[in-house]
Amino acid sequence: MxxxxxxxxxxxxxxxxxxxxxxxxxxxxxxxxxxxxxxxxxxxxxxxxxxxxxxxxxxxxxxxxxxxxxxxxxxxxxxxxxxxxxxxxxxxxxxxxxxxxxxxxxxxxxxxxxxxxxxxxxxxxxxxxxxxxxxxxxxxxxxxxxxxxxxxxxxxxxxxxxxxxxxxxxxxxxxxxxxxxxxxxxxxxxxxxxxxxxxxxxxxxxxxxxxxxxxxxxxxxxxxxxxxxxxxxxxxxxxxxxxxxxxxxxxxxxxxxRNARIYAEIAGTGASADAYHITAPDPSALGATRALREALEDGNIDPEQVVHVNAHATSTPVGDIPESLALREVFGEHTKDVAVSATKSMTGHLLGGAGAIEAVFTVLAVHHRKAPCTINLNEQDPQIELNVVTKARDLPDGEIVAVSNSFGFGGHNAVIAVRSV
Missing domain, CATH: 3.40.47.10 (Thiolase/Chalcone synthase)
Known part of the structure; x- marks a missing residue:
């Protein structure tokens, strides 16, 4: 079972x-x-x-x-x-x-x-x-x-x-x-x-x-x-x-x-390794794409059910682009309807703790139907074709799914998918 x-x-x-x-x-x-x-x-x-x-x-x-x-x-x-x-x-x-x-x-x-x-x-x-x-x-x-x-x-x-x-x-x-x-x-x-x-x-x-x-x-x-x-x-x-x-x-x-209050369901998880470089992400984003797809498949989630992503988005010139490629590869035309938050713009990068604080944000986003901010975005990189949340935004009613991405030196890729209850 x-x-x-x-x-x-x-x-x-x-x-x-x-x-x-x-x-x-x-x-x-x-x-x-x-x-x-x-x-x-x-x-x-x-x-x-x-x-x-x-x-x-x-x-x-x-x-x-x-x-x-x-x-x-x-x-x-x-x-x-x-x-x-x-x-x-x-x-x-x-x-x-x-x-x-x-x-x-x-x-x-x-x-x-x-x-x-x-x-x-x-x-x-x-x-x-x-x-x-x-x-x-x-x-x-x-x-x-x-x-x-x-x-x-x-x-x-x-x-x-x-x-x-x-x-x-x-x-x-x-x-x-x-x-x-x-x-x-x-x-x-x-x-x-x-x-x-x-x-x-x-x-x-x-x-x-x-x-x-x-x-x-x-x-x-x-x-x-x-x-x-x-x-x-x-x-x-x-x-x-x-x-x-x-x-x-x-x-x-x-x-x-025990009649506990339930915030959300952790519906799916995914992980992969780039096997590419000790610090740089694979520019083709193959590993990140695979981890993201695995999380959705693990949770039996249709990509079009995903309405929000808390992105890894570290603010490095080379790091932000591959993640956006992975999102577009997985979500296709639906990418334009996915609200993307880059909360490291406010918290900085907590390194090994980053995925945890961002998971909290993702759970609360689904629970409260609200996507948090991305600050300091004055001119969006044209190579990053994402629907970025610059002011807190309402998320849809009904059953929704949000995703949190984490990528690390060594080529580690990990994703969780969170579903509303």
Missing amino acids: THKVVVTGLGAFSPLGEDVPTTWKNALEGVSGVKTIEEPWVEEYGIPVSFAAQVAIDPTESERLSKVEAKRLDPSGQFALIAAREAWADAGFSGEDADSAEEVDSERTAVAFGTGMGGVWTLLDAWDTLREKGPRRMLPMTVPMLMPNSSAAAISMNLKARAVAQTVVSACASSTEAMEIGVELIRSGKADVVVVGGSEAAIHPMTIAAFAKMQALSTRNDDPTAASRPYDTERDGFVMGEGAAALIIESEEHAKA
Whole structure:
């Protein structure tokens, strides 16, 4: 028996807000989360890019994280745990009212979480400590904090998810691939509930300098909020972002048995590999096209049912074009009727967490029948023939489907298709 997979809880800790309601509100209003980095290391090391999309508040200021937890988690783990707790509560698995604090079988509850880099702050700080102060000053929690699986482990331990806790590290496709794993765990009957999503905390002088050296980042230091401009003829690179998002997915039977509020169905997933280049996407978009088609076929979805796409759309000169080719190849003439949102224009690029925050946006777009904004699009690249949403737009009534795309260095392509309920 194949189980239908539904979304019952959402959580986010992002550049647009410390929770889902704030993040979603700002995404609809076209608010930019990008700003100048107010850290001494920018000048100290001569970092060529001085802006990024940092999380809205310091995670240690969140009421959902204790001082002890903050001390024992890398920022990526802090973001992840905050987002997962919000999603868990949103799904009705916690609350002051006993009737709303639904019980869940811990051995039927799993975690599948993604990251691109893991605990990069912990790793590099530990190296500095070793060089400057010697091995005696190393923190005993260094290894658990820097492990890429730290976020999944922290969520698993905190929420008592004992079925399995898996981590996906596939660059910017990580959290979307993690969602595919979560869906398969439920479809196969191995779990009833899975916490899926992703986290990244890589706004560090080394990573910014490295991405800048690749000429992958925008260099609009004088105008940070306008720097991330997907599809615009003047786009010059992506903007580093950070944060986390989590979704609670369940079998439909499990959700209905506990009378849970259902946002939408994860109807289909697709994944592929370009096998082309370690950083550049295949210009012919064959892999992206295959992943997109697979997601639709997996969900038994007619391409004309798709009314909205949350695009990967990083704002790089070479990256945006292949995705548009894939969309046109799959949707054909229907492409003109598909509302395309490029939300990285507001959030920046959360790397391994990008697919998670964009999945939250996609679920909410279907649930509320509203497509979020794309900002900073002044002159659309004529090579990108898409119907781009520049102001929040209503989506049709009836059964609709939306798609979220994620593509990563290494040629990773991952897609989820979300259907209204």
